[in-house]
Amino acid sequence: MSKYTEDDLREELKTKEYEYGFYTDIESETFPVGLNEEIVIAISKKKEEPEWMTQWRLEAFKVWKEMEEPEWPNVSYQKPDFQAISYYSAPNSKPKYDSIDEVDPELLATFEKLGISLEEQKKLAGVAMDVVVDSVSVATTFKETLAEKGIIFMSISEAIKEHPELVKKYIGTVVPQKDNFYAALNSAVFSDGSFCYIPKGVKCPMELSTYFRINQAGTGQFERTLVIADEGSYVSYLEGCTAPSRDENQLHAAVVELIALDDAEIKYSTVQNWFPGNAEGKGGVFNFVTKRGLCENNAKISWTQVETGSAVTWKYPSCVLKGDNSVGEFYSIAVTNNYQQADTGTKMIHLGKNTKSTIISKGISAGKSQNSYRGLVQISPRAENARNFSQCDSLLMGNECGAHTFPYIEAKNKSAMIEHEATTSKIGEDQIFYCNQRGIDTEKAIALIVNGFSKEVLNKLPMEFAVEAQKLLEISLEGSVG
Amino acid sequence: MELKEKLVSSFMAFEDTVDVHSSIHDIRTEAIKTFETEGFPTKKLENWKYTSLSSVLKHDYSVFPKNENALEFKDIKKYFIHEIDAYKIIFIDGKYSSHLSQTTHDGLDVCLMSAALTKPKYKVIIDNYFNKIASKDGLSSLNTAFSYEGAYINIPKNKVVDKPIQIIHFSTGNEAALMLQPRNLIVVNENAHVQIIERHQSLTDNPVLTNSVTEIFANKRAIVDYYKIQNDRQSASLIDNTYVNQKQESLAKVHTFSFGGKLTRNNLNFYQNGERIDSTMKGITIIGDKQHVDHNTLVHHIEPNCESHQDYKGIFDDNATGVFNGKVVVEKLAQKTNAFQANNNVLLSDKATINTKPQLEIFADDVKCSHGCTIGQLDESAMFYLRSRGIPEKEAKALLMFAFSNTVLDSVKIPELKNRVTKIIAKKLGVNLGFDL
Numbered sequence: 001m002s003k004y005t006e007d008d009l010r011e012e013l014k015t016k017e018y019e020y021g022f023y024t025d026i027e028s029e030t031f032p033v034g035l036n037e038e039i040v041i042a043i044s045k046k047k048e049e050p051e052w053m054t055q056w057r058l059e060a061f062k063v064w065k066e067m068e069e070p071e072w073p074n075v076s077y078q079k080p081d082f083q084a085i086s087y088y089s090a091p092n093s094k095p096k097y098d099s100i101d102e103v104d105p106e107l108l109a110t111f112e113k114l115g116i117s118l119e120e121q122k123k124l125a126g127v128a129m130d131v132v133v134d135s136v137s138v139a140t141t142f143k144e145t146l147a148e149k150g151i152i153f154m155s156i157s158e159a160i161k162e163h164p165e166l167v168k169k170y171i172g173t174v175v176p177q178k179d180n181f182y183a184a185l186n187s188a189v190f191s192d193g194s195f196c197y198i199p200k201g202v203k204c205p206m207e208l209s210t211y212f213r214i215n216q217a218g219t220g221q222f223e224r225t226l227v228i229a230d231e232g233s234y235v236s237y238l239e240g241c242t243a244p245s246r247d248e249n250q251l252h253a254a255v256v257e258l259i260a261l262d263d264a265e266i267k268y269s270t271v272q273n274w275f276p277g278n279a280e281g282k283g284g285v286f287n288f289v290t291k292r293g294l295c296e297n298n299a300k301i302s303w304t305q306v307e308t309g310s311a312v313t314w315k316y317p318s319c320v321l322k323g324d325n326s327v328g329e330f331y332s333i334a335v336t337n338n339y340q341q342a343d344t345g346t347k348m349i350h351l352g353k354n355t356k357s358t359i360i361s362k363g364i365s366a367g368k369s370q371n372s373y374r375g376l377v378q379i380s381p382r383a384e385n386a387r388n389f390s391q392c393d394s395l396l397m398g399n400e401c402g403a404h405t406f407p408y409i410e411a412k413n414k415s416a417m418i419e420h421e422a423t424t425s426k427i428g429e430d431q432i433f434y435c436n437q438r439g440i441d442t443e444k445a446i447a448l449i450v451n452g453f454s455k456e457v458l459n460k461l462p463m464e465f466a467v468e469a470q471k472l473l474e475i476s477l478e479g480s481v482g
Numbered sequence: 483m484e485l486k487e488k489l490v491s492s493f494m495a496f497e498d499t500v501d502v503h504s505s506i507h508d509i510r511t512e513a514i515k516t517f518e519t520e521g522f523p524t525k526k527l528e529n530w531k532y533t534s535l536s537s538v539l540k541h542d543y544s545v546f547p548k549n550e551n552a553l554e555f556k557d558i559k560k561y562f563i564h565e566i567d568a569y570k571i572i573f574i575d576g577k578y579s580s581h582l583s584q585t586t587h588d589g590l591d592v593c594l595m596s597a598a599l600t601k602p603k604y605k606v607i608i609d610n611y612f613n614k615i616a617s618k619d620g621l622s623s624l625n626t627a628f629s630y631e632g633a634y635i636n637i638p639k640n641k642v643v644d645k646p647i648q649i650i651h652f653s654t655g656n657e658a659a660l661m662l663q664p665r666n667l668i669v670v671n672e673n674a675h676v677q678i679i680e681r682h683q684s685l686t687d688n689p690v691l692t693n694s695v696t697e698i699f700a701n702k703r704a705i706v707d708y709y710k711i712q713n714d715r716q717s718a719s720l721i722d723n724t725y726v727n728q729k730q731e732s733l734a735k736v737h738t739f740s741f742g743g744k745l746t747r748n749n750l751n752f753y754q755n756g757e758r759i760d761s762t763m764k765g766i767t768i769i770g771d772k773q774h775v776d777h778n779t780l781v782h783h784i785e786p787n788c789e790s791h792q793d794y795k796g797i798f799d800d801n802a803t804g805v806f807n808g809k810v811v812v813e814k815l816a817q818k819t820n821a822f823q824a825n826n827n828v829l830l831s832d833k834a835t836i837n838t839k840p841q842l843e844i845f846a847d848d849v850k851c852s853h854g855c856t857i858g859q860l861d862e863s864a865m866f867y868l869r870s871r872g873i874p875e876k877e878a879k880a881l882l883m884f885a886f887s888n889t890v891l892d893s894v895k896i897p898e899l900k901n902r903v904t905k906i907i908a909k910k911l912g913v914n915l916g917f918d919l
Contacts, residue, residue, distance in 0.1 A: 396847035414829035418857035
């Protein structure tokens with residue numbers, strides 16, 4: 001992977017015809033705001049989807065109309081007005097800025113700290129470049145290498161056209177349209193997303209990644225991701241981006257479905273750093289995501305997430321351990337600062353025999369933020385010898401933030417072994433003193449301690465991601481301790 | 483007629499029969515209104531997610547008993563901790579039984595709620611304490627609306643009560659189905675110390691539903707030790723709402739032993755209004771058949787330098803269901819709080835269920851809070867160790883279960899009570915061992 005640089009990619013894209021032809025003639029086409037059946041049909045039509053897909057979307061829309069927005073998460077925010085959102089936008093070829101000098105210097109400073117190259121900085125800040133990304137995923141890189149192995153990795157709208165049998169078979173099987181309010185909304189209006197299929201017995205040779213971007217103001221982002229790992233295959237999938245995105249008050253309601261067939265393994269890593277709102281808590285992205293994976297016999301799904309952005313996060317990557325001997329893992333770091341609110345956690349549903357799950361959740365709250373862990377471990381009566389270990393640790397900085405834990409544990413089988421533990425603590429003055437004494441300033445000392453606190457999760461991230469994520473933690477907490 | 487309508491419509495009739503301080507009438511009227519809007523809790527409420535009352539509400543309960551029923555002491559002696567001398571407040575079908583009770587006004591008040599609510603000399607205390615901390619949910623409001631009888635205990639400053647107080651509610655089964663709503667008020671003043679044992683017992687298999695509310699006030703440096711023995715027949719259900727308000731440096735402990743009953747719900751709430759308070763809540767639950775026990779605890783840390791300890795052990799067999807829903811709230815001001823919560827469970831059968839939800843809500847940064855929760859089985863190697871030394875399976879199992887619940891039994895301060903609980907556990911586990919515990 002190291003040999004292939006961004007420059008190569010840029011070169012490649014420059015020399016290539018823009019493949020996704022049907023978009024090219026659309027100059028920033030955004031649908032009128034509002035949502036009704038016509039809009040749903042129009043989205044489907046725009047994407048040249050087959051009839052069954054249109055019907056599927058309509059079904060979802062019908063269910064969504066009947067549903068109410070959930071109230072139970074431990075967050076408070078101004079409910080988005082679903083009729084004031086535009087539900088479709090294609091890539092805008094017009095750059096936001098003409099040169100990098102126009103970009104907010106604060107943003108550039110952050111990029112600098114994250115160690116992002118100048119070219120990438122331009123891209124991320126929306127400076128004129130060859131590739132500008134929006135709801136429609138563009139850079140499906142390394143496609144050829146993958147094709148050799150028979151791996152399908154493309155945008156979901158392409159997949160609907162090129163591999164309808166796979167999409168039709170699996171879409172909505174893990175997260176049904178009527179699963180919840182936001183999943184239903186997503187099912188009705190999803191703009192694009194990624195599709196990935198790993199054939200039988202194939203180990204995917206590289207980390208698959210998509211960088212999602214929110215670009216146009218007022219555009220809701222409805223990603224749909226479907227990853228299928230066929231029998232005995234392995235894939236590691238990266239989602240997200242450490243660089244901050246600066247758009248305001250956008251609703252993000254994504255759905256991610258993972259399917260690990262017998263003996264397959266999926267590793268799904270997320271780094272999320274959307275605009276969290278300013279220091280007064282104005283603006284910021286609402287992140288309401290439904291993520292779920294299904295494990296067949298001997299399969300394994302591992303979720304790793306680093307959540308630092310968004311004003312409101314509401315996200316529970318889950319595993320349905322349906323097959324015998326299947327394994328589910330969840331490793332999470334959630335950092336909240338200023339007025340951010342996060343209600344995140346996982347669900348482990350043990351259905352098969354000898355299933356195992358591990359939950360490690362680290363919450364760090366600073367400023368005036370609220371950070372909640374909400375998790376469910378459910379052992380069904382037939383899940384013999386199920387094993388679960390959960391650990392949720394919270395770190396509080398300052399006395400205006402809050403840390404909350406809501407673990408639900410439901411055991412219906414006597415052979416189940418379940419452990420749950422949670423602790424809450426603050427950074428000890430003696431720890432800081434120890435560092436200061438050795439010439440490490442307080443800010444660095446805190447970064448050091450936070451990194452140590454999060455180590456168990458950071459270790460689970462793929463290499464390059466881990467380095468960036470570490471820096472990201474430092475930046476997110478900057479200035480949080482006087 | 484639905485129970486709710488029946489209760490609401492009986493309220494007027496009930497009000498006419500009782501004569502209490504005028505202010506109480508307003509509280510009652512307010513409460514019945516709240517109950518009318520709130521009704522009985524359903525599974526839709528987050529706090530009642532795992533417990534459904536529908537099976538206990540379906541009976542046609544007579545809602546306030548009219549007849550006085552008498553019992554002979556020899557018939558019910560076994561329900562007392564009779565080895566020790568104690569003050570006794572005994573109720574039969576909700577009515578006070580004077581010949582079984584032993585109350586006092588000598589230096590302390592161990593008497594009746596009905597007296598406190600009617601006699602002018604108690605008016606100040608009732609105004610200050612009655613219905614001050616009970617929450618305004620449907621069930622507590624229902625109890626408030628019908629509050630008339632129960633225990634009233636007032637321990638004056640610096641008084642160490644010489645012997646424990648036993649509160650026992652009997653139901654005779656003379657009514658086909660009976661609903662009881664005892665209301666207790668316990669005020670423990672500065673430096674005072676009291677031990678209380680509470681028990682509900684029905685004598686036949688006629689269904690009984692008890693919706694009890696107890697308000698406990700532990701003032702400065704007071705020590706309150708409260709034990710609840712729940713070993714009723716499987717026709718009886720109990721909803722126990724206990725509210726404890728603590729002032730600075732006070733110490734309050736509530737032990738709940740749940741072995742019997744069809745459905746038992748314990749709402750146990752501690753409010754710490756002062757510094758350096760210590761709150762302890764412990765429980766042992768051993769149930770089988772189709773029994774259901776739900777512990778719902780809340781500790782509200784409001785001021786700095788306080789501690790709370792929770793330790794709940796559960797053993798579930800057959801089709802039993804156990805619920806533990808523990809919540810610790812640490813307010814912004816409550817720095818230096820130490821809060822611990824542990825819930826350990828053993829499932830003995832494939833049809834038994836345990837739902838546990840230990841919650842922490844923390845708004846202060848300089849605190850030590852932890853909770854742990856486990857579900858598992860008895861250790862096979864320990865079992866083997868005992869079996870290989872010639873101890874039969876059943877006894878070996880019982881020994882391990884005793885060991886499992888010993889951290890709770892250990893802190894019982896009345897030796898006779900500890901023996902009694904040990905015996906109940908042995909009986910429940912079907913063993914006949916002379917445990918030297």
